[in-house]
Amino acid sequence: MTDIEFLKYPIGRFKLPENVSESxxxxxxxxxxSLPDLLEEAVLTYDDQKLNTPYRPxxxxxxQVIHHLADSHINAFMRFKLALTEENPTIKPYDESSWAELPDNQLSVLPSLSLIKCIHFKWVFLMENMSNEDFQKTYYHPExxxxxTLxxxxxxYSWHGVHHLAHIQHLAIRENWLSKSISE
Known part of the structure; x- marks a missing residue:
């Protein structure tokens, strides 16, 4: 399927669950x-040609997707900490497209995969130790x-990680990059 909406949003656009719950x-x-391990599994064997392939026209x-995830999730983690320590702080938006064009996006994906692993480790620990009241805290997004609420x-951000992982996975399927399974 090459529908541009599907290529942009392979798992659909973000929708908060109707019944947000502890579950x-x-x-x-x-x-x-789980995202860091799934990302590594998806891209660690990719050569430069595959890594430099756009996930859609x-x-x-x-x-760039891997580097974006590191940048984005670092910002998300910091926004959590701001919201937990200040009353509805105003966060600083950033131009994701411009960030994706900066020179560090030409680096190997390994540093960003390491950052994602470390940030997610801390972020998960933080969330698992937050109270229900903490999850009701907010930050103000000026854009x-x-x-x-947190x-x-x-x-x-749970959706965001899977959204970009799906970009990579669907590209691999379309390009027939998947290795043969053991049973084949």
């Missing part, structure tokens, strides 16, 4: 926990003009 939060945290390369943000 959906645990699932979101588990997704954040006009989209970022696999390499979106809203103050999401509960909403946890669900959003």
């Amino acid at each position: 959906t939060l645990k699932e979101a945290i588990e997704t954040v926990r 006009g989209g970022w390369s696999v390499r 979106n003009k809203n103050s999401p 509960m909403e943000v946890a669900h959003m």
Whole structure:
């Protein structure tokens, strides 16, 4: 399928679960926990040609997606800490597209995979030790003009990681990059 909407949003656009609960939060945290290993599994064997392949026409390369995830999730973790220690702090948005064009996005993906692993380790620990009241804390996003709760943000970044992992996985399927299974 080459529908551009599917290529942009292979798992659909983010939607907060209708019934946010302790159960959906645990699932979101588990997704954040598992993302680093799933990303490594998806890209560690890729050569430069594969890493430099855009996941869709006009989209970022696999390499840029990995670096973006590190940048984005570092920012998300810091936003959590700000919200936990200040009253509805105003966060600093950043231009993701411009960041994706900076020279560090030409590096190997290994540093960003390591950053993702470390940030997610700390982030999961933080979330697992937050109270229900903590998850109701907010930050103000000046671009979106809203103050999401950390509960909403946890669900959003759970989706965000899987969203970009799906970009990489669907590209691998379309390009027939998947190795043969043991049973074949």
